[in-house]
Amino acid sequence: MxxxxxxxxxxxxxxxxxxxxxxxxxxxxxxxxxxxxxxxxxxxxxxxxxxxxxxxxxxxxxxxxxxxxxxxxxxxxxxxxxxxxxxxxxxxxxxxxxxxxxxxxxxxxxxxxxFPAANQPIVAAARLPQRYLITPDCAATEVLQGIEHAIDAGISLIQLRQTQLDIQDYEALCEQVLQRYGARATFMLKGDQPPADRRAGWHLTSRQLRAMCEQPPPTRPLPAERWLSASCHDAEELQMAERLGVDFAVLSPLLPTASHPEASPLGWEQAHAMLNNCRLPVYLLGGLTGDDLAAAHNAGAQGIAAIRGLWNQP
Incomplete structure (x- = not known):
């Protein structure tokens, strides 16, 4: 060949x-x-x-x-x-x-x-930034202050995570964030259903990703003009994300983390091997900071995703 x-x-x-x-x-x-x-x-x-x-x-x-x-x-x-x-x-x-x-x-x-179909991942990569901030669990006032600080620092892609909130409180916070910052950054929201607000994208858990791919053929649950992303932990889930038509994925954990001490880290070598066979922009997550951007790029990643490594950083 x-x-x-x-x-x-x-x-x-x-x-x-x-x-x-x-x-x-x-x-x-x-x-x-x-x-x-x-x-x-x-x-x-x-x-x-x-x-x-x-x-x-x-x-x-x-x-x-x-x-x-x-x-x-x-x-x-x-x-x-x-x-x-x-x-x-x-x-x-x-x-x-x-x-x-x-x-x-x-x-x-x-x-x-x-563009040719083979160029579509490049179109996505060209539109995506190098850093993907994931908000930590904290009070709503602290979330708003942290988002303001992050946007001022140049971060333009933010996942509103907030696992401590119930559905109603989470939706209320999402609405407040989008009203205040929706024109200044792209927000990826969590939940069992796609966000009602068309300004927001949807970030799938690995469990949601697997469930959607169990029903052949997998059907993308959002229109092409809205961002769709997914959390992945191995090569199989990266392939599922491709089949579902997500725009980008997050691969974790790369390194040991305080938030998930029980998880077995992939390490740079294994992550690079997985990305070498993936046709999606992928952010690496787990124990990373802005200082790891060059290493992430050399491993074939779009950049880094982080909570602590990007939250309230100068």
Whole structure:
């Protein structure tokens, strides 16, 4: 079986817009939009290949880049590795050096463009931040203060957990949080049913995920325009999350944690092996802080999820 290693890039400008390019009409999946890149050549490092391809295709020189998501696809006659990096700094003016149309778009505009099906996890990864905050169990006033502090610190994806509350009190707090902060951050809510407020996404427990996948074929319980995520603890649950069509997953526990001392940690090596066979953006959870972001990226993760590691951090 042929093995093909393809580099691709989510390129951001100073305004955080993302560059996309249109495939030639006569090419495979012609007329669709894609993220620029090309094949890794023998003897090249991944970064060298990315720099060469983007210079040839767009006339830019990459200054700063990091791994974003690594996707594996098996076909009857070949194995494709789609190795996607985020480019945050470059020199030169990006243009279609090979005659291809290019366009700068915002994260919110990305879903309105037609991409190949294999690119959909990249679209999600490009729209998701590096940090996913999970709120701790505490009084409502402390939750509101902590969320305010987190948003001011640049955190834009927050799971409202609050396991100490009954259903009515939790729903009341969710409504208060969304009214106050819904325009400033994306909130993932918990519960037995999808959140009624369309501004919020739904985070599934691993038990909910398994229950939904027991009834074939698994059907995504939210429309595509709303975020759906799931907690996973092993490779089987990651595969279930893929089949259900979630937008991103959380894999835990990576390291020993005070909140779940009885859980057996995965460790970096095992987590990397699981992510290597996953076609979703995945956050690593368990004993991590912002200092672990680079290690998480190198392991193939979208970033980190945390309670203590991100709550009330400077």
């Amino acid at each position: 042929r093995r093909i290693h393809v580099m691709a890039a989510v390129i951001r400008d100073a305004e955080r817009r993302i560059l996309i390019a249109k495939r030639p009409d006569d090419a495979h999946q012609g007329g669709l939009w894609e993220f620029p890149g090309g094949k890794l050549e023998p003897g090249e490092s991944r970064l060298e290949a990315l720099q060469r391809e983007l210079h040839e295709e767009l006339g830019i020189t990459v200054q700063q880049a990091r791994p974003l998501i690594d996707l594996q696809h098996n076909y009857p006659d070949k194995h494709i590795r789609l190795d996607v990096w985020e480019v945050s700094e470059f020199t030169g003016t990006a243009h279609g050096a090979e005659g291809q149309p290019v366009r700068w778009v915002t994260e919110h505009q990305l879903p309105s463009y037609a």
